[in-house]
Each structure stands twice: as structure tokens, then as C-alpha cells.
Amino acid sequence: MGQKELDGFFEKFLQQDPLFVNKKALQGNYTPKNLPHREDQINLIAGVLAPALRMEKPSNIFIYGKTGTGKSLCINYISSYLLTIAEKNNIPLKIIYLNCKLKRVADTEYRLIAQLTREFGVEVPATGLPTEEIYKLFVKQVDKEKLLLILILDEIDQLVHKTGDEILYNLTRLNTELTNSEVTLIGISNDLLFVDNIDPRVKSSLSEEELVFPPYNAMQLQGILRQRAKLAFRKDVIDEGVIEKCAAYAARDHGDARRALELLRVAGEISERKNENKIKVEHIDEAEDKIERDRVLEQVNSQPKQFKLTLYSIFSVCSNTNNNGHPIFTGDIYEVYKDACQSCGLKPLTQRRVSDIIAELDMLGIINAKVISKGRYGRTREIRLAIPSSTIPKINDTLKEGLGL
DNA sequence: GTCAATTCACATGAAAGAGACCACGGTCTAGTG
């Protein structure tokens, strides 16, 4: 782009009325004034938590629901409400929200407690102390303040999956060690089968109250999208069918409202970038591609080298055998992977480890790996790519760059 | 043809190690009065 065209571009950009008036309304952490289709859940949670205002310990709650069903949103909504009322009436209530998936913040037992302790204004080292020590510090601090603590642990299933369910036992036992304060736990899990796998003793005390957030259906998603779109966009910038398509896309994979909103936002950004004055249906497709690509790129880039190399190997095996799309197996990938290691001077990992990496890639949704038995010919993972093939070249380039190939 | 045993090619689990990070307490050193 020469300078003249650039001038023209900026001029035109400025002249154009922006599509967005308040982009925040489409962002994941935005809490709207009312949450449609979640009245029942909100009432139930509010009912359980209400005793807190009388300084009585509310029951522990366990909340299930897939991503984007509004769990965190509802909890945040209620807790900010609860906090304002508590403040008005001088009730010593503290609510801590922690997402257990956040890397290097709360993804291990030590870090979780350390982070909680920090919430009380005590600086604790990131590592180096025994876990027991950090528990003591935390308990001491909570007890000193003499309050009611509501602890919201989002994505707690991830934490337990990683560190074992001992941590839940320790958490539920916190109250027995506290004399002046009390702790209520609110666990949020994406995995509906999560509690089936934990110690029954812990289970009964952790899920005194249980609550499921069902996925939104397409109609509900449309309602939500309309509500937010009204806040986010200028009037009449959304073409017909756009909302419906967004909702349909999101409803297709388990009614994820967050995804629907993101789709709409990115579509808006795309059409704005193209200097168009309306969001059209085809922008949704582009947005979906872009979101998928960005998601994968972000995940891949935050992973170690061996991880990238494994993914690279999968890509190359896939593109070699792409004809009639027949599936590929762990063994194939490991062979290619070993060669790839040699050509970029890395020491190959054992097959055991690569097998785990493949499982992790599956968890991230980059590939689909299904364990199958081929009878006499053994047992292995059947691997397929789970991302649109249009996004692969770009990802592959990034991988190569990262690996110096 | 039928049925149980065999067999393959990994999956899956458990434990433990390497190496990075860090805190803590003790010892040593240099600067200060």
C-alpha cells in the first residue's frame, strides 16, 4: 500500500461510522443487566447463599454445565450483588473467585492456596515453601479477619484432574481448622461426570447443593445475541440472518453462548476492517475460520517445542495420506516424529511421552484421537484432524518457524 | 462352523528423575564506627 492509498484508507475509515458502539458488550467477561433463561439457576444459588447475609454459613454448591452456558456469569452476577448488600449492612463477607485453569496462578494445590493467601494481602513466594506451610499461612490469615468467605473455584475439574482429589478433601476440611471464620465452597465444573470420580466423602460435603446449567438452544442463543448486539452495535448494521447463523453455529456445538458472542464480535471486526457498513452472513464464516485459527495458534505457541514437533508430524502424515481421508495411527506419527527430530537436532522423546502429547492435542481439540482396537493388529489411537483444512497451512508455517525447519 | 485362546501394538498407570525455580537459615566477608 503506497502512502496515497494509505491516506485514502485511513480517511475512509474515519468517515465511516463505526459499527461498534460498545464492543465490550460482546466480550466474555461482560455482565449484562439481566441474564435471560437463567432465572431458575440464579434464584436457586441466591437462595442458598442468602444465609451469608445473616452470618450463617451457606451450603457448599456444586455447579455443572458445559462451557458457555453462563455458569461463571451467573455466579459473578450474584456475588457482586451479594457483596454490595453485604457492604451496605456491614457484613464481613468476602468472595474470592478463582479460575483453576489459569496457568501459573491456580493450577496446582500450592498455587491455589498461595493465590488465596495473596487475596488477603499477604505476599507469599511463588514456590519454595512446603504446601502445608502455605495452608497454615492461609488459615491464620482467614481466621485473623473473622469473616465469612465464599470461595468460587471455576473449572475445578481441571485442577482435580491434574493434582488428584486430595485437594478437595483438604479444602472441605478447612472449616474444621478455622475458629473465627467460615468457608463456603462453590465448585464449577465443565465435566458433568466429574463428581462420579471423586472420593464419596468429599463428594457429599462438597455438593450439598447441586445445580446443572443446561445448554442454550438456538432460540435462546438468538435472544441473547439480540440483547447483546443491541448494546454493542449501531442500529441496523446487522444483516438479515446473521444472528440466526451465529446462533446456529454455536448451538451446533453444545449451545456455547460465549462462542456465539465471539463469532458475532469477530464478524463485526472483519467487516469493519473491510470498510463495510454492514455485517453480512459471509463474515460469519470468515470469523469462524479466524477464531479457529487464532485459538489453535495461541494454544500451539504456548506449548513446548516437542509438542509443536508432534503436531507438525501429525500434519505431515495427514497431508501425505490425505487421499481418501483414511485415518492415521500413533505408530505412523512416531516414525515421522523421530525423523523430524533428527532433522532439527532434537532428542526424540519416548513413544510413551508422544502418546501422551497426542492425547493432550486431543484434549485441546486440535485433533480427534479415538482409541480403537484393530484386533490382531493391536490397539492404537485413530487420529483425525479436528480443525478445518483451510487453517492448516498457516498453522504449519508457524510451526515450522518455531522449530527452525 | 463354533468357540476359546492367542496375539499385537499400543494405551494407561505409577513412580521416580532431571533440571529449573525458589525460600530459608547459617556462614563468611567487607565496610562501618
Added chain:
DNA sequence: CTAGACCGTGGTCTCTTTCATGTGAATTGACGA
């Protein structure tokens, strides 16, 4: 005498290896009709 440098010990955390055990159906081979 004291602040700071340095060291050893012991802790967490991530990535990895090693060893051990598990698994599901195609294949095999014995058996009976």
C-alpha cells in the same frame, strides 16, 4: 557490629523416562457336527 554475598538444604513444578500392567477384537487352531 552489621549488611550483604554465598552456600547447602529442602521445597515446588514441569517435562520426561522407566517399568509394569491393561485391553479389545482379528486371528488361530482345536473341536465337534
